[in-house]
Amino acid sequence: MWQRLTEGVRIESIGTETNLPDPLGELARCHQCGQCAGVCPSQKHGGIKPADTMVKLHLSLLQPNAPELWLCAMCNSCTERCQLGVSPSDRIQEMRGRATLAGHCPKSFQEEAKLFMRTGLAFPNSGLTKKLRKELDLDELASDAQTLNELAALVKATTLGRVPLER
Numbered sequence: 001m002w003q004r005l006t007e008g009v010r011i012e013s014i015g016t017e018t019n020l021p022d023p024l025g026e027l028a029r030c031h032q033c034g035q036c037a038g039v040c041p042s043q044k045h046g047g048i049k050p051a052d053t054m055v056k057l058h059l060s061l062l063q064p065n066a067p068e069l070w071l072c073a074m075c076n077s078c079t080e081r082c083q084l085g086v087s088p089s090d091r092i093q094e095m096r097g098r099a100t101l102a103g104h105c106p107k108s109f110q111e112e113a114k115l116f117m118r119t120g121l122a123f124p125n126s127g128l129t130k131k132l133r134k135e136l137d138l139d140e141l142a143s144d145a146q147t148l149n150e151l152a153a154l155v156k157a158t159t160l161g162r163v164p165l166e167r
């Protein structure tokens with residue numbers, strides 16, 4: 001289905017499932033001050049541009065398979081900086097969830113999720129990590145069965161738990 005959203009612009013509709021409701025008018029509050037852009041480490045390195053993303057979201061121009069969604073480091077700096085309560089990082093997180101349900105979660109993120117569910121770690125416990133932890137006199141990283149079960153329950157309560165993901 002095609003939808004005219006703004007004068008002269010036609011985009012493929014992403015459907016109500018991937019369009020975010022804006023009941024509190026938070027997106028409409030964004031006046032493009034660029035404060036979030038100024039503190040975004042991702043934008044600094046050519047990644048997501050939170051202010052631009054908020055505009056696209058408000059105009060329903062953000063596609064569920066937009067790669068920019070996955071370039072956010074989820075540092076929350078944008079949300080802390082925004083004085084109008086737009087909460088860009090929360091919006092991006094919501095869109096990621098919707099993108100995941102629509103089958104657009106990148107493979108690298110899926111692998112990370114699987115590793116997390118299997119080991120309790122989002123990144124491999126490499127030889128270097130072990131060496132550095134030993135040098136710092138820290139315990140070895142390991143998750144017992146009870147911890148892994150608790151993690152699995154937590155994952156199940158998230159969007160990730162609603163998509164088929166082999167452990």
Ligand code: SF4
Pocket residue numbers: 029030031032033034035036037050051054081082083084085086087088
């Ligand atoms: S989201 Fe907030 S900080 Fe970012 S441009 Fe909009 S009003 Fe400014």
Ligand code: SF4
Pocket residue numbers: 036039040041042043048049050071072073074075076077078079088089092
């Ligand atoms: S949460 Fe994402 S969009 Fe916001 S400042 Fe951090 S990296 Fe940028």
